[in-house]
Amino acid sequence: MPRHVALIMDGNGRWAQRRGLPRREGHRQGVKAAERLVRFVAGERLVPCLSLFAFSTENWNRPQEEVQDLFDLLVRFIRERGDEFVEQGIRLRVLGAVEALPPSLQRAIADVEERSRRGDGLDLAVGINFGGRWSIVEGARRAMALARSDGLKPEDLNESAFARLLPTAELPEPDLIVRTGEEKRISNFYLWEAAYSELYFTSLLWPDFDEEALLAAIQDFQGRCRRFGRVPQ
Template structure:
């Protein structure tokens, strides 16, 4: 083994120790990207889908376990009808054109968000993506569609309240774990790193409960320009953070080592 091989192996080992298990993305800036170039907003969204393809491939390469993308929020329905229709068209295209590649790459697709009032063609499309890839064991791509964190928490609270009313649960049995088990992400680890593009610094009703101990990286670049280099830079920033989870540095490090 050459010195170069040894250095590469050490670098890969260090990356494995510091890489986040779960990265969540707020993909912001499609409209501004298009406006800067005198292009229609649809073109910005189309280029945003291309950035998503690059990012999924990069996440696989970087051995990220879970990648959650904020594709369509519960509040996005209030946008102009033409823009909503274009976003839904792109969702159709992404799943129809990319599902085979995702499946071949051992990617498992999960969808979080409310589905009760979705049009049947959208519900069927999301269900197809989940069912086709459910046995895959590589990257889990979590698509937050028609998703709102406040709505998610409220739904969990209603479910618990109904159990109390039915006598199946005592109020004193409701704790953080009880709530977490009734969220859309019950079987998904909390995000370690949340990245937002476009320079905005807010969560916009995204993973509010799950983000309790996440690290945040806010990037000035607009989403259509996001690529593997930007993802790697955000992960490098994450690797330098001291995650204490509310405790002291030494205690947190011991807890992480034990786990």
């Protein structure tokens, strides 16, 4: 079984448009799909770590009204599920440049992260204003800060040392990255961390991605031979 499954939740807008509904309704149904899957993964103890790519650094380029709708839905999701996370032992970690988010969302994140930090069940990482390039640049900034404060030398910085400086340092690298919504790319989600991730693409739009679809992705993963550069046995 994978230790860490990462989900790129794509297709909310197309799901709504194909039904003659506003895009906001697609995002609302997408949140419901995320809630169901988090509950399922936590309840079944399916994997230790689950990542959701909720809002990328590029999503600011969408219409302002849609961006605000997304933030409103994220505030509601985090606030309304906070008690459930604590009760189920789910630890919430939000990855991204949180300081650029609306104050109401920052407060919701800080509250639930603090209350759930002792959770010993599912590790739930949610990318909000997150991007793989941002994460690598953030690691470089931290390395530069250590060079100034602690005298970190270039020869001291290897791959494992740099990985410990990334915002994702406390998470295992994703074994399986699943993208819904017909596109076949990872869209600046995990980059450094995805070096040996298995990729799984499905034409299902995110609101239609359910427990059965997740199990199918994991079953596909289990049939793959992960060599990590070695000769297959």
